[in-house]
Amino acid sequence: MKIVWIDSKSNQNIITDFVQDVTWSGSVNQATRQLSISVLYSPIDKNIKDLGIKMGDRLLFYDEGYLLIDAMVYRRGKQSEQGTITYDAYDELKRFVKSNCSYNFNNTTPEMIVKTLCNALKVKVGNIAETKVPIKKLLVESEGFYTVIMKAYTKAYKASGKKYMPIMIGKKLSIIEKGEMVDSFYLSDKVNITTSNYEESIENMINVVKIYDEKGKQVGVVKNDKNINMYGIFQDAYVKEEGVNATTAAKNMLIGVSKEASIEAIGNIKCISGYAVKIKYSLTGLTGKFWIDTDSHTWSNGVHTMSLNLAFKNIMDTQEE
Incomplete structure (x- = not known):
């Protein structure tokens, strides 16, 4: 250290x-x-x-x-x-969170929008995930730089299903594909996990998404019949967007039973938010691939420990217009 x-x-x-x-x-x-x-x-x-x-x-x-x-x-x-x-x-991502801007983007891509915003804040550009998703129009009126980035990449997510997040590497802003696995590492109660907790919830459930055109006419629907039969209807709506497959976008809005877990373990610097990790925990049944939502690493008296909140599903921080 x-x-x-x-x-x-x-x-x-x-x-x-x-x-x-x-x-x-x-x-x-x-x-x-x-x-x-x-x-x-x-x-x-x-x-x-x-x-x-x-x-x-x-x-x-x-x-x-x-x-x-x-x-x-x-x-x-x-x-x-x-x-x-x-x-x-x-x-330096703090600048993107604390600063607001107004833009009228036309006929561009998420990656070009990121470069424009970095230039405005004098922040260097690192590796930007290339989506090639066309954005015909994105009007921004006094909104946070971070929010604008995520609005642009939310459009890319709706088009491809790939999830993205910004991350600083040194003083350069990179956009990575969220959910990449931590290489050659797993967490286990027999090796490095000290404590764990696990819970389930249906508070955020969405099992029906109705699709509408720009005139408000319903033109489609996606649903999860199993969850409807078990829990009743929890509904949301999606308005078609140019350049986005409406069915794919609506399916991405469906949310099932939310499962969360938290663990404390011996630290590993690769285990940070946005990445995925393998877990083998026989006591609670936490076995498989999980996504890190929050992380806190502590160094005290020469010992590195970490606390991780884990998700059972790879969810992107989407921002709607």
């Missing part, structure tokens, strides 16, 4: 020895990833140096030789009882 502090004069300072605890976390719906560190502090002990990390300074966090996050400090707070200062820093 290594933490580098870059101050306002671009000086690089390795501060690993001053840091007590580190938490690196993210969520599929949160977009931006966060780094929180606690640094030793004592106004009466001259042997404990006040680093003087300020708002806008950057923190780079490395583990196993990889740069996990390049983040800007947004918040700090002193805890006198514990003798520490905590710093909260976020990657």
